[in-house]
Amino acid sequence: MSVSQAELEKDILVSLIRSLASLTEPPTCEMVEKKARQMAAVFDYDGDLSNIIEEALIAVDTRMGAGVSLVDDEARHDEDWVRKREIPTMYSDAYEGHLKDDGWHSTMVRSLGDVCTRILGHLQDPKSEGAWNRRGLVIGHVQSGKTANFTGVIAKAADAGYKFIIVSAGIHNNLRRQTQERLEEAFIGRSSDPNNRVSIGVGLIDGYKHPATLTTIHSDFSKKTAEASWKINDFSVPIILVIKKNVRTLDSLFKWLRELNAKDGRIGDVPMLFIDDEADNASINTNKEDINPTRTNSMIRRILRLFSKSCYVGYTATPFANIFINPDAYDEDVREELFPRHFIYSLDPPNSYFGPHKVFVDDSSSERIVREIDDCEDYIPSSHKNGDTVPELPPSLYRALDDFIVARTIRNLRGQAAKHCSMLINVSRFVSVQKQVRDFVSERQNKIMLAVKANYAKALPAVETDEYMGRLKDAYEREFSDCGFAWSEVRGALFGAFDHMRLLVVNSKTEDVLDYGKYEKEGVGLTAITIGGLSLSRGLTVEGLTISYMYRNTRMYDTLLQMGRWFGYRPNFEDLCRVWLSDDSINWYSHIASATEELREQIRRMRRAKMTPEQFGLYVQLHPDALLITAANKMRTGQQVTVSQSFNAQLKESSRLPLSPETSNENEVLIAEYWTDGFGGKPAEPTGKGWVFKGVDQEVALDFLGGFKVHKDFAPMKGALMAYLDKIKAAHPVVDVLLISLQSGGEDEAAFKLGVQQRDASVAAERIKDGGWLLSKHRVASRGDEKLGLTDVQIERAKERAREDPENESMDKLASDLHYRRERNRPLVMVHVLEPTNNDDLKGRRIPAFGVSFPEGDYSTTVEIVANKVWIEHMYGSLTDDPDEEDDDE
Structure with a gap:
């Protein structure tokens, strides 16, 4: 597909969505098809409209609920300040326009804006006098648009008067770079690429006042940056930094702020907003020097303490670790802890979200999506060590690869050749093992490609005699026979699946980069087979993820959910998605999905009862399924713990x-x-x-x-159940x-x-x-x-x-x-x-x-349970594999 045609399709889609936004009632499929044909005539387009119509239907039907928040009513905070004073809207208007240009329906943009305004109301008015600080937490869903949400909050905060904004984007370079790129498009408006410093995204608006940034897609805030003589008040526009949650980075930033910006040890005239993305990461279960949780935590608190006017907002889909912060902890040097004492906001996912409920809880959809890995232990045992030799890949992984090639072909037949399509392989935390997996996958990919090249254009045989063509036909019949295309059609289009197919190892030691933007500029869809460990497990968005293969044995709730890169949005290819997991992981994901659903419902119930974040924090700590999170660190040393539960x-x-x-x-x-x-x-x-x-x-x-x-x-x-029954006997x-x-x-x-x-x-x-x-x-x-x-x-x-x-x-x-x-x-x-x-x-x-x-x-009502490592492992499984300890990988 040519560049111009891909761009043309996007222009038609955006124009179609905008035309539908003026309708007072949700349009029917027939109305959308009619308008799509009209738009195609205007743009002189005679290609297939099915994908454009499908994406438009999803866009106009996608809605986002208002969410629900718990607040500390004793903090004397007026959340209606956002409506009581006149606030400029340049940055937020530009961001909303950017979303519409990207194909968002106005209803979705409006609902996102309303949610961001609600969250802004939980922050302090930056124009208010005196010293103040706020602590909050926003709970989203894995791959559900947390970045879009905090970008909206940043834009509105900048309009309101927040002058200095820090975004802590996890602990890895690739996630920091990805976040920097998104904010450059949606807020900064200028590319930081030294070879291409041009206005982009919102920056293309006439008169746009570009915020300043001291970080780029290539460089984090560093000691060298800190040695420059810039000061915050040298800038008349907001300043934004996108940094890793790294002790050295935070230390450099702290020294620059203290030495060049503070007076008498404080910065009193600059309202500051600290957005902590993946807020639960680098907070528990790691002993790496650069991401030591105690030092990371104290450095964030030191930076907040420098500012007389500060707001800290953590963003996460897995809030378990955050809730275990002691709300009463205080240190004279670094002051209050990061516990979200002032507010907890639970976001609603849009109704088109492909999330844990659909994948693991809803039996009908789960049966179609989830596949069991039952042979990996014989090839790459979960207990494998760094440097171990991989003799061969499990047959199930080769089946998943066959599925991916057929699924990519079907997506091409559906007119999605210009859309990204990805496969995720996560079987080891060790770089040395990941490289071996890559070599095996590369060899198999090449053999399949040669077989397809030699056979796809030939007449359809009664029996596929070639081994690899036979495997592809088996994948089609096993998984995709109801996709709307006959095997003969799929077979004839197989070779196109290898266009722009790239095999990437994604970890901190490799130069491979998931650069989807490069292919978008060329108007083609990247077909990516990504192999990695923690880098693929936290924050990083894998575009167009269709087939996932993960064999990892961790039982940590937050780690498991963050590994779920397969959650998100799958327009017109949700039926092709497959998730390969061990039986053990399938059971744990089902359990966790139900537990987190209950946790979110509890926020709603507590809101009705006008309860506070600290009361919710207590509830989570006493949740039976929280025992693993509470005790895991101590369990590694064999220490026995007593845990109160409700x-x-x-x-x-x-x-x-x-x-x-x-x-x-x-x-x-x-x-x-x-x-x-x-x-x-x-x-x-x-x-x-x-x-x-x-x-x-x-x-x-x-x-x-x-x-x-x-x-x-x-x-x-x-025993605990009987004790609890006895305790509630009076009621x-x-x-x-x-x-x-x-x-x-x-x-x-x-x-x-x-x-x-x-x-x-x-x-x-x-x-x-x-x-x-x-x-x-x-x-x-x-x-x-x-x-x-x-x-x-x-x-x-x-x-x-x-x-x-x-x-x-x-x-x-x-x-x-x-x-x-x-x-x-x-x-x-x-x-x-x-x-x-x-x-x-x-x-x-x-x-x-x-x-x-x-x-x-x-x-x-609570009961006490005394637990040791043996009991925890009987109840929850092994504690040996925690991806936050991936020394060789990350």
Whole structure:
């Protein structure tokens, strides 16, 4: 595709979106198609309009919610200051125009602007007198537009009068460079490339007052920069720096500010805004000198302390580490900690976001997207060391490569040849191993290309006799047969997939750069196969990511989510996206996606209750799933820790089950005994999937749970659950007990025998060991089980709340177990009998399990759990692989 045609398509799309923005009602598909044809005639374009129409439909339908914030009401802050004084809009207007030029619909631009204005209101008015500081946190979603948001906040802050702006863009050069480039387009308006210092982006507007910057795409703030004699007040425009979160960089910046700008140790006349992107990074679990968390943290606090008027705003999609900052910590030298004491703002993702819920929680879409890696351990074991030899790549990785080539071909057939298309391979933190992986992939890529070149133009054979053509056909039939094109069409277009295909190793030791902009200027789409470690795991945007292959064994919540580069926006190719992960990682991602959904919902509930950031911080620290984050650093030294936990609004289940037949039989006898007695004389009410006993005395439920035998690894959690039930007994003296049973599973009510529910047990060896079975996705109950036993009125009320819930990401706005849990409003004990399938060793087994669902509202109730490294690893898996310790990679 020529440069002019690619640019022409973008011009048509932007013009089409702008024309649709004037409509009062959302346009139909027919209306968009009609306007697209009209625009094509104006631009004298006779090419395929399908992609233009698809992207326009997505643009006009994309909406962003207002989000929700928790604020410290005692801080005497008036967030309406943004509306009470007249604020210029040059920078924010230019930025919004830039977004529209980039294809954003005006509705989306307007909603982003409204959110940025709300966040600005949480900052201090830069014109206000006296000394002040503000601390806040904005929680976004991985790859969902946090950069677009903080750029909007920066533009509005500059309009309002913030004079000095620092953006800390993670700990790696490639992310800092990427952020610098984006801000040059959207705010600075001038390229910092010494070979091309021209006005760009917003800078093309007549009369635009370019902000000053002391960093470039090639250079961070350095000692050399600090030795210059510039002062902040030498500039009449805002100054912005884009820096790495690096001790030396921060130290150089601090010295320059102190020595050339401070009077009597303070800078009193310059309002300063510090944007800390990836705010949780370099804060925990690293011992590298340049990103030492204690020194990094103290240097940021020292810089903030230099300014009498300062605001610090952290941005992250994984807020766990930030919440563990002690809000009361204070040091005479560096002053207040970075805990977001003044506000926490949770952003809503746009409705077109391809996020964790779609990939891991929604069973229908997850089944299409996620693929299991079951062979990598034999080739690149998760415990491999720096310098180890890679004998060969796992077959699953070669299958993923085949998928990528076919997917790129289909995207080309859909008219997306000028769009970027990427594959991500993340199997090692070591540069030496990454290079070996690159060599194998390069060799295979070349063999496939030669096979395609020799065969793609030939007549379609009955059987693909060439090995590599046969593999590509298998990939098509296995994954993409419903893509809208026949194999004959895909086959004939395969060679085009290799146009502009580049194989890149992305880490701190390589010169390979993911320079998508270079290809955009040429009007072509880069087809990138990217191999790397931490650089691919945090912050860096991989454009057009279609196929992801990741085999890493970390269980750290924040690290896992940040590795999810596959989240984002996938216009007109979402159906082609595939994510390859180990079974263990699939389960952990599912678990984390549900946990973070619950965390965001908790912010909304706490907002309604007018609770503060510090109260939310306490809630997160007491969240059962936060134990891993709290204790991980100490666990590496084997230190035992005592952690307070709350099970407020949680469902906790015995997802690691004992496999002893004797234990299973004893638990079935226990179930029958209490069932016979009606759990203390309560009637058994049928639910259609078993029976419910309502209003069971807490003591009866505790006796039942006490007698229920569990796997030794789950015993401490069982004790904590029983202790918590006992603690909330005054507020909840009775519970409901739900016996879940399937008639088709051998149910026999007369014999007090539950019908089994089948669960897949065809898993890797590490999931069935030590006499225990770790259930898939760490889940015992099926979705919707918590509605069993509710009245029709309660069920309908839960469904209504789900439909009105802006946090509900299910495609049909269906009610979740959390919605049903809120309607029950009392503890629920659920009892199951499971039958393992797809495992000959466990065939025919009946294995009882249980779960306890706790009501919400018991914010201050906690129990203490004593944990050591062994217990943590039983509950959460190995703590050995933390990508923040990638000494050889980064």
